[in-house]
Amino acid sequence: MSVRLDVLPDPQAAAQAAACELAQAIETARAQRGRAHLALSGGSTPGRTYELLAATLTSFDAVELWFADERCVEPQHEQSNYRLVAETLLAASAIPPRQVHRMPGELGPQLGARRYEQALRRRFAQLPPALDVVLLGIGPDAHVASLFPRASALSAGERAICVAVSDAPKPPPQRISLSLATLRAARHTLLLATGAAKAQAVAAALGPPSADAPASLLRRERLHLLLDQQAAGLLPAAGR
Numbered sequence: 149m150s151v152r153l154d155v156l157p158d159p160q161a162a163a164q165a166a167a168c169e170l171a172q173a174i175e176t177a178r179a180q181r182g183r184a185h186l187a188l189s190g191g192s193t194p195g196r197t198y199e200l201l202a203a204t205l206t207s208f209d210a211v212e213l214w215f216a217d218e219r220c221v222e223p224q225h226e227q228s229n230y231r232l233v234a235e236t237l238l239a240a241s242a243i244p245p246r247q248v249h250r251m252p253g254e255l256g257p258q259l260g261a262r263r264y265e266q267a268l269r270r271r272f273a274q275l276p277p278a279l280d281v282v283l284l285g286i287g288p289d290a291h292v293a294s295l296f297p298r299a300s301a302l303s304a305g306e307r308a309i310c311v312a313v314s315d316a317p318k319p320p321p322q323r324i325s326l327s328l329a330t331l332r333a334a335r336h337t338l339l340l341a342t343g344a345a346k347a348q349a350v351a352a353a354l355g356p357p358s359a360d361a362p363a364s365l366l367r368r369e370r371l372h373l374l375l376d377q378q379a380a381g382l383l384p385a386a387g388r
C-alpha cells in the first residue's frame with residue numbers, strides 16, 4: 149500500500165481535515181484498544197489544527213498526549229512546542245494533566261531524551277512504542293520532528309526510542325526527538341504541510357528513501373500527507 153495523499157484548497161481546509169483525521173484516529177484507538185496515544189509536533193503549521201481538534205473531539209477521556217519533539221527551552225518559552233499545544237489544544241480541552249506527557253526540554257538533550265524514553269518504556273509494553281497517531285510537520289529541508297538531514301540521530305537504530313539533538317540547523321539547536329524507529333512504529337502518521345516553501349520537501353518525501361530527506365524514511369504504508377495546493381505544487385497533477 150503506498151502513501152495516502154490529499155490536497156486541500158488552502159491551509160484552513162487542510163487544518164480542518166487534519167483535526168478531523170486526528171479525532172477519527174483517536175476514536176478508532178479508543179474503540180479498539182480502550183486508549184489513544186497521540187503525539188504532536190510544533191512549528192507554525194499545526195496550531196490551527198490543534199484549536200480545531202479541541203472543538204472537534206467531544207471527550208479526551210483515555211487520550212494520552214505525547215510529543216514528537218521539543219526544543220530544549222523552558223515550557224513557557226515562546227519556542228516551546230509544549231507551549232504551542234498548551235495554548236491551542238490544552239487551553240480548550242479538559243485533558244487531565246496526568247495524561248499529558250511533556251518532553252522535558254529544560255533538562256537538555258541528553259537527560260531530557262533519557263527521561264522521555266523512560267516515560268515511554270513505562271507506558272508501552274512493546275517497544276518501540278506503537279503510538280496510535282502522530283502529527284508531523286515538515287521543514288523545507290524535509291526534516292520531521294527534530295530529525296534533520298544526514299543527522300546521526302537518523303541512524304540511531306531500531307532500539308532507540310528517543311534521541312538527543314544538539315546541532316539542529318533550525319534554531320534552537322538543542323532538541324529532543326522521537327527516533328525514526330518510534331515514528332515508523334506509529335500505527336498512523338499524518339504529515340501536514342502547507343505553503344509553497346514546503347513543495348520541494350513534499351516532493352522529496354515521496355522520492356527515494358534517503359537520509360538527505362528524513363520524511364522519505366517514514367513508513368509510507370502508514371503515512372497520510374495532507375497538503376494545501378501550494379505545498380503540492382511540485383507533484384504530478386495526478387498526485388494532487
Ligand code: 6PG
Nearest residue numbers: 189190191192193285286287293
Ligand atoms: C519543530 C517541529 C518541526 C516542524 C517543522 C515545520 O519543533 O520545529 O516539530 O518538525 O514540524 O520544522 O515547521 P513549520 O510548521 O513552522 O513550518
